[in-house]
Amino acid sequence: MPVRIKVPKARSARSVVKHPLTQVLLFGALGVLTAAFIVVWFYYSKYARLTDEKLTLGPFPNSSLLYAAPQVVGVGDAGTPLQLAARLRESGYTEDARTNPMGWFHLRPSAIEIFPGPHSYEGSNSEAGVLRFEEGKISSIIALSDNTARTEYTLEPELLSSMYDKNREKRRLVKYDDIPPVLVQALISAEDKRFFQHSGLDPIRIAKAVMVDVREHRQAEGASTLTQQLARMLWLDSRKTWTRKFDEALITIHLEQKLSKQKILEYYANQVDLGRRGSFAIRGFGEASQAYFGKGIRQLTLPEAATLAGLIQEPSFRNPVRWPERAKARRNVVLKMMLDNGYISTSQYEAACQAPMAIARQGIESADAPYFVDLVNERLADDFHDKDFQDTGSKIYTTLDPDLQRDAAESVALGMREIEALIAKRHKEGVTLEEPQVALIGLDPHTGEVKALIGGKNYGVSQLNHVLAKRPSGSVIKPFVYAAALNTGLNSETTPLTPSTVFDDSPQTFYFDGKTYEPVDYHHSQWLGEVTMRTAFAKSLNVPAVEVAQAAGFDNVAKLAQAAGLEDIRATPAMALGSYDVTPLEMAGAFTLFANKGVMVSPRLISRIDDKSGRDIWQSEPETKKILDPRVTFLMVSLMQEVLRSGTGAGVRARGFALPAAGKTGTSHDAWFAGFTTKLLCIVWVGLDDYQDLHMDGAKAALPIWTEFMKRAHKHRAYRDVGQFEIPDGVVSAQVDADTGGLATSACPKTVTEYYLVGTQPSQFCPLHQSGTTEVAGWEDAPAPQPVTPSTVMTQSGNPVPAQDPLAQNQPPPPPKPPKKPGLLDKLKGIFH
Numbered sequence: 027m028p029v030r031i032k033v034p035k036a037r038s039a040r041s042v043v044k045h046p047l048t049q050v051l052l053f054g055a056l057g058v059l060t061a062a063f064i065v066v067w068f069y070y071s072k073y074a075r076l077t078d079e080k081l082t083l084g085p086f087p088n089s090s091l092l093y094a095a096p097q098v099v100g101v102g103d104a105g106t107p108l109q110l111a112a113r114l115r116e117s118g119y120t121e122d123a124r125t126n127p128m129g130w131f132h133l134r135p136s137a138i139e140i141f142p143g144p145h146s147y148e149g150s151n152s153e154a155g156v157l158r159f160e161e162g163k164i165s166s167i168i169a170l171s172d173n174t175a176r177t178e179y180t181l182e183p184e185l186l187s188s189m190y191d192k193n194r195e196k197r198r199l200v201k202y203d204d205i206p207p208v209l210v211q212a213l214i215s216a217e218d219k220r221f222f223q224h225s226g227l228d229p230i231r232i233a234k235a236v237m238v239d240v241r242e243h244r245q246a247e248g249a250s251t252l253t254q255q256l257a258r259m260l261w262l263d264s265r266k267t268w269t270r271k272f273d274e275a276l277i278t279i280h281l282e283q284k285l286s287k288q289k290i291l292e293y294y295a296n297q298v299d300l301g302r303r304g305s306f307a308i309r310g311f312g313e314a315s316q317a318y319f320g321k322g323i324r325q326l327t328l329p330e331a332a333t334l335a336g337l338i339q340e341p342s343f344r345n346p347v348r349w350p351e352r353a354k355a356r357r358n359v360v361l362k363m364m365l366d367n368g369y370i371s372t373s374q375y376e377a378a379c380q381a382p383m384a385i386a387r388q389g390i391e392s393a394d395a396p397y398f399v400d401l402v403n404e405r406l407a408d409d410f411h412d413k414d415f416q417d418t419g420s421k422i423y424t425t426l427d428p429d430l431q432r433d434a435a436e437s438v439a440l441g442m443r444e445i446e447a448l449i450a451k452r453h454k455e456g457v458t459l460e461e462p463q464v465a466l467i468g469l470d471p472h473t474g475e476v477k478a479l480i481g482g483k484n485y486g487v488s489q490l491n492h493v494l495a496k497r498p499s500g501s502v503i504k505p506f507v508y509a510a511a512l513n514t515g516l517n518s519e520t521t522p523l524t525p526s527t528v529f530d531d532s533p534q535t536f537y538f539d540g541k542t543y544e545p546v547d548y549h550h551s552q553w554l555g556e557v558t559m560r561t562a563f564a565k566s567l568n569v570p571a572v573e574v575a576q577a578a579g580f581d582n583v584a585k586l587a588q589a590a591g592l593e594d595i596r597a598t599p600a601m602a603l604g605s606y607d608v609t610p611l612e613m614a615g616a617f618t619l620f621a622n623k624g625v626m627v628s629p630r631l632i633s634r635i636d637d638k639s640g641r642d643i644w645q646s647e648p649e650t651k652k653i654l655d656p657r658v659t660f661l662m663v664s665l666m667q668e669v670l671r672s673g674t675g676a677g678v679r680a681r682g683f684a685l686p687a688a689g690k691t692g693t694s695h696d697a698w699f700a701g702f703t704t705k706l707l708c709i710v711w712v713g714l715d716d717y718q719d720l721h722m723d724g725a726k727a728a729l730p731i732w733t734e735f736m737k738r739a740h741k742h743r744a745y746r747d748v749g750q751f752e753i754p755d756g757v758v759s760a761q762v763d764a765d766t767g768g769l770a771t772s773a774c775p776k777t778v779t780e781y782y783l784v785g786t787q788p789s790q791f792c793p794l795h796q797s798g799t800t801e802v803a804g805w806e807d808a809p810a811p812q813p814v815t816p817s818t819v820m821t822q823s824g825n826p827v828p829a830q831d832p833l834a835q836n837q838p839p840p841p842p843k844p845p846k847k848p849g850l851l852d853k854l855k856g857i858f859h
Contacts, residue, residue, distance in 0.1 A: 090420040093183035094428045100178040107138040117182035145640040198312030202292040212335035215363035218252040226253045226282035253278045259297045301341035320386035329381040332360040350383040397481025419638030425475035433738035434478035441731030465492035467614040471621035471707040474630045496607035501566045502692030502700045503604040506587045509662045511578035515783040522786040525560045526767030529570035543599040558767045563665045564673030575602035590616035614709040621702040624654035656754045663688045681733045685748045695719045697727035705745040768792035
């Protein structure tokens, strides 16, 4: 008998829904979903608002840009169209992009057309032009405004740097069109190969990351797309938590809705962290291209683009400066990704993998003049308290000459190599010294514009700017001592001191303020006895220097130095030998009075500031101060020329610098050289930060750097036309005996042409060689004319010149010396007394 089984009827869907338990569950789920939607919408709205605000204001600080001085090129200058194009790109010009407000250019096989824009340096006054080249030189310059020839053309200033913020982050903003395709391909291959396909979140990468995280029980695998990374960079921190991932996803969705893929890539390219160079954090591919490869982003090669893309993951660990092998290994991984994605061929891949890591040399960096930029930042902060240049988009035009800055960097590198070789020998002898440091300042002595500045040996190691470091000046102070002495020739109430006045280089004791002072010479070998002022200065003899200071008046020497900006100088015998501290920058400003006919010009770093629209809002003017009479200044310059001709600076000529120049060595614990031509003034300092004795004089440590820099600098157009130092009215010359300072006769074995203020020239013949005849420039007869009245002197042309000077004060006669055995000095009456 068949068994019947009763199967219960299935409940209908409606009955299930109507079941109380089901209804509770459904309403609960709906409530959770509603709450979740509200939460998501709340946070989405919040982050959308924050994102929109930041995008409206600009995702990056609108940092001001620092530019070098404009450069002038002329017919006959060396160069090629490609070199000029590279320089224009660094200035912000683009090729064939006529909408660029900065300007654009068009390359032809043997010419370049330049079209400055409304935001260029000269703005509406700028002139478009065509520069043609033949055999590696500019052959012609044509102005397109009127199709006429020009001999010179002013180029747009080069971009030095953006203003860095308090976090010392530096970036160079780029547009998407500036990013070369090879860098875009390297970036998306390394970080997000489906970037142009997904909508901000990549489900495949997310699934892979979740599997790894679950397996390893931690957030170990990165699944972030480029858009997610951008959201994290601009709005979030880098913590690996689920809540941050949630926030990141919301911002990512909004960014993808708000921005194009190209704009997202542009923002990413300007914000990504790419390590550090020196003390600065490098933000963005524009800054990284310059920092690591010394070139603009458009000039990146395939290996360089892959290197930068490879730095995104662990930029400090793979920093190509410190860890080139690590960077190279990661670069080759990125190249393999590009090969797998079809962006490069096998041959390109293999060639790029074999390419060396050609990183731009660090050390004494010249590309963006970091010490100079630091100083400009400090000056802006000091002089413009009410303006924040971090967020104004201003253009700050500086005085820096990029060509001279490169010359300075290379000259310092060569000179420091020589110094380190000498120090290495001393290390072998058991003497341990810390690494030497250096400072160099090159400036225009007539305008005060600083053209080149090196503040230390390696900016990455030390940001201490040695041009601002107080150091004992050594003998570079002596021009102020001797100038104060020569200044007595303007005052009839004192015995005039002249270049042929004789002093005694022998052991002497000086009494000052109740104390004794016994100077000796650096590396003293022998005493020379009685010498003229010219010889004493040229050979940098210390005892005569103190004698000169005493005769001029210690107070007057100190007043002269202080008037020239050397405020720490005090009126003591030690002052004459450079025992007081000065900075290289102060000394550079002070020396302008000798190169500028007695007028001091304060050093300037900034020439002009424009607002973001290109409107001129501030211009600097030279700050001048008359310190010395030009006649006294010329006598001092003549003595400094003797330093290079026969004195401690003769190495300048031996090293091949033959242009008319004047200078002075200096030695304390440190080494100095200060010198100038009619076009350029340069100060070099070398020393140790711990104040140990360098055990090298200025002629061995500082002079070689100065000479190399001046040789290079004077090859450039702006500094090429060096002239002789002009002899002013009121100065006469005479042939005198080199040893006695008396008027030379035909019997004198060694004579020199000496210069004097009219009325202070010697009146007696050389006492050692009195037979013969003599000739004095401007005189018909041998005897010297009588001194003129104190109110005026007669020029060589017969015109009266006021004998006035702010430092020509009545001087007390020098204190009498103890009686001693009559010698040569006593025979030279009328010369010294």
